[in-house]
Amino acid sequence: MKRAGCLLFAAVPVIVTAAVYFLVPVGSDGGDGGGTGGSASRDAKARAERERAADDEVIADLPPGLASPAGKELAQKLVASAENSTLDWRSAYGYIEDIGDGQGYTAGVVGFCTGTHDLLTLVERYTKAHPDNGLATYLPALRKVDGTDSHEGLDPGFTGAWKAEAALPAFRAAQDEERDRVYFDPAVRLAKLDGLGTLGQFIYYDAMVFHGPGTGPTGFYGLREHALKEADTPSEGGSEPSFLDIFLDLREKAMRAKQPGIDTSRVDTAQRRFLYDGNLDLKPPLIWKVYGETYKVP
Numbered sequence: 001m002k003r004a005g006c007l008l009f010a011a012v013p014v015i016v017t018a019a020v021y022f023l024v025p026v027g028s029d030g031g032d033g034g035g036t037g038g039s040a041s042r043d044a045k046a047r048a049e050r051e052r053a054a055d056d057e058v059i060a061d062l063p064p065g066l067a068s069p070a071g072k073e074l075a076q077k078l079v080a081s082a083e084n085s086t087l088d089w090r091s092a093y094g095y096i097e098d099i100g101d102g103q104g105y106t107a108g109v110v111g112f113c114t115g116t117h118d119l120l121t122l123v124e125r126y127t128k129a130h131p132d133n134g135l136a137t138y139l140p141a142l143r144k145v146d147g148t149d150s151h152e153g154l155d156p157g158f159t160g161a162w163k164a165e166a167a168l169p170a171f172r173a174a175q176d177e178e179r180d181r182v183y184f185d186p187a188v189r190l191a192k193l194d195g196l197g198t199l200g201q202f203i204y205y206d207a208m209v210f211h212g213p214g215t216g217p218t219g220f221y222g223l224r225e226h227a228l229k230e231a232d233t234p235s236e237g238g239s240e241p242s243f244l245d246i247f248l249d250l251r252e253k254a255m256r257a258k259q260p261g262i263d264t265s266r267v268d269t270a271q272r273r274f275l276y277d278g279n280l281d282l283k284p285p286l287i288w289k290v291y292g293e294t295y296k297v298p
Helices: 038-050 052-060 069-083 118-129 136-145 158-165 169-193 198-211 220-230 240-258 265-276
Strands: 096-098 105-107 286-290 293-297
Touching: 052 169, 069 198, 069 265, 069 286, 069 293, 096 158, 105 158, 118 136, 118 169, 136 158, 169 198, 198 220, 198 240, 198 265, 220 240, 240 265, 265 286
Parallel strands: none
Antiparallel strands: 096 105, 286 293
């Protein structure tokens, strides 16, 4: 039986009537996320491709939500507060560091990692469009270390090359494009099909960024699949606050399972704060805390 959740909010009206599915984004390998989704995820992907046009029609009739220019800007600020301890998300294009999480170098606007395939994909796609870029010579090494935390073939020059390339508008645009293709667009799209408002769309997006588009139990799609077994989405007639509360519960457990003792304030004193305030539209002014620092958007 699905849980009803612990929040005492009034149920919201059903917004989306189309069937909701376990979507794996087109062009993504799905990440590791602790395993694969097996035949269920393959069947769901086939369904997504088969019924994409119908789903596009559903989404076209919905408010832009987080996909509006103002919503997207806000989303990047919220993510940057957790990923880079700043609201100036554009300052993160040149960021690169091994933070000791077992995923190699973390870099760029959403923390592309040398150990999780997304940084490799970014550089491959960028090199296809700009063959003479300063990162192209590192592609053999990036392919070799993909899936590990190794720096073999990357040190000592890769970090400097990343920072230099990040000064170029073309590479900044490539980071934005890959962020949207793999993380932002699939998360917002699926949240809308689940009947979630702007806050729910951001909750999905931040989870996609942190956990990656994996189909295993700690990947984004695995977490969503688990949440669907626990509670009805608004598109299924469920309570939006209750569904989101359950999703955040599952997300925190996954964060701690992956890294015991991890600071979960990006959920506890940011997303839950907005949720418990009833701000499902994620309307400013907003005040939240991450890692003890307070942030404000007027």
